[in-house]
Amino acid sequence: MWIQPGPLQGQHVSLEPLTEQHIEPLSAALRDGESWKLWYAFVPTPDELVLYVQQAVQGAERGEQAFVVKLADTGQVVGTTRFYQVDAANKRALIGYTWYAESVRRTAVNTETKYLMLRHLFEQCGAIAAEFRTHFFNQTSRNAIERLGARQDGILRNHMIMKDGSYRDTVVYSIIASEWPAVRTNLLFKLSQHHAR
Numbered sequence: 001m002w003i004q005p006g007p008l009q010g011q012h013v014s015l016e017p018l019t020e021q022h023i024e025p026l027s028a029a030l031r032d033g034e035s036w037k038l039w040y041a042f043v044p045t046p047d048e049l050v051l052y053v054q055q056a057v058q059g060a061e062r063g064e065q066a067f068v069v070k071l072a073d074t075g076q077v078v079g080t081t082r083f084y085q086v087d088a089a090n091k092r093a094l095i096g097y098t099w100y101a102e103s104v105r106r107t108a109v110n111t112e113t114k115y116l117m118l119r120h121l122f123e124q125c126g127a128i129a130a131e132f133r134t135h136f137f138n139q140t141s142r143n144a145i146e147r148l149g150a151r152q153d154g155i156l157r158n159h160m161i162m163k164d165g166s167y168r169d170t171v172v173y174s175i176i177a178s179e180w181p182a183v184r185t186n187l188l189f190k191l192s193q194h195h196a197r
Helices: 020-031 046-062 108-124 139-148 177-196
Strands: 013-017 065-071 077-087 092-100 129-135 151-161 167-176
Touching: 013 108, 020 046, 020 065, 020 077, 046 065, 046 077, 065 108, 077 108, 092 108, 108 129, 108 139, 108 177, 129 139, 139 167, 139 177, 167 177
Parallel strands: 092 129
Antiparallel strands: 013 065, 065 077, 077 092, 129 167, 151 167
């Protein structure tokens, strides 16, 4: 496997490989904010969570890696994220399927989660690019991706059919290896601001 499974440890969060044992604590995180009601986001409903986790775990057979996001100090599960569509031959992967409990949004959680994943991808795996995709209308996600330092590559029009039958225009972003040092500096600065509060 190009992306080795294993925990990624930060000061605010720890990322642990997702297993079916995490379904119950993930369910609690999911109910905090009810993100599945956002029509433009791929967040499972409580009834879909078991299948969602099972499919994520099965992704390991394709070289993907799903994580639960835990608060480093309490161990509370507050969300999930993953590497997917992993292309080992071309040393690139997508980062996504990310969602968090409402209570940890606008905190250091997402910044450090993405920092840990990007550091792992570029520094341990030798990636040449990390890619992010989101719905054109998901402005919150687009803003978060842009704050990381990713650049927009383009828009895939009518890229997917949503659950409600609407067509999704997918906005594609990436960070390439030569940009990682500056992105890393920016993310570490943002994290230092959280420490200062």
